[in-house]
Amino acid sequence: MPELIARIAASIRRERERAGLSQTELARRAGLAKSTLSQLEAGTGNPSVETLWALGTALDVPFSRLVDPPRPAVRVIRAGEGPVTRSEQADYAATLLASCPPNIRRDLYRVVAQPGDPHLSEPHAPGTAEHVVLGSGRALAGPADAPVELLPGDYIAYPGDAPHLFQALTADTTAVFAIEYA
CATH class of the missing domain: 2.60.120.10 (Jelly Rolls)
Incomplete structure (x- = not known):
């Protein structure tokens, strides 16, 4: 489970940065507290399915992109x-x-x-x-x-x-x- 949480944390941070959003703006769009998003990106939170769906929607990415490991470019x-x-x-x-x-x-x-x-x-x-x-x-x-x-x-x-x-x-x-x- 710690590996999954670390993967989700890295995915949220990667997709937020790709979208050019601050933590504050992503939290607002997803309907989350900024402290909750900060914990998730730090790998200290345990997001629910609903939270991940809200983040995926706010980032305009499929749910799977937040839980699957990134695929290598080659x-x-x-x-x-x-x-x-x-x-x-x-x-x-x-x-x-x-x-x-x-x-x-x-x-x-x-x-x-x-x-x-x-x-x-x-x-x-x-x-x-x-x-x-x-x-x-x-x-x-x-x-x-x-x-x-x-x-x-x-x-x-x-x-x-x-x-x-x-x-x-x-x-x-x-x-x-x-x-x-x-």
Whole structure:
């Protein structure tokens, strides 16, 4: 329970700062005493579901954002990893790599690339995220300053609103890209 309280405290503080609100203003919008909010952000309070809903509404974020740990900006799922659901009717297994957040637009691309210079991409619009699943070959993909080597079946997600790259390391490397625009 102390870990959950610490996570909630950090989430409230993170989302309040992201929204550019003072503790006083957030407390007012959520209908809480400033001292209560201060205790919650310090990790010394034990918020009720109703309090968290009020804070989420005041911050314009889903309830889950206050209780779930923040997801890292770069995620890699190696082939054979991730939650798998199997079919009873066929030899078929589906691995969820990423669910689409509300109000997000997503484009899908199939890419074929050859070894050579990396494809460098300038930052896209704020809030853009890219997802890549490598189909064949080997490649470097991700943030321009910290790309990750991928093998067939590997998945990576990274901010598309920062410089990023894709570089084939073997001939006829293929990948599927999903680009989410906020």
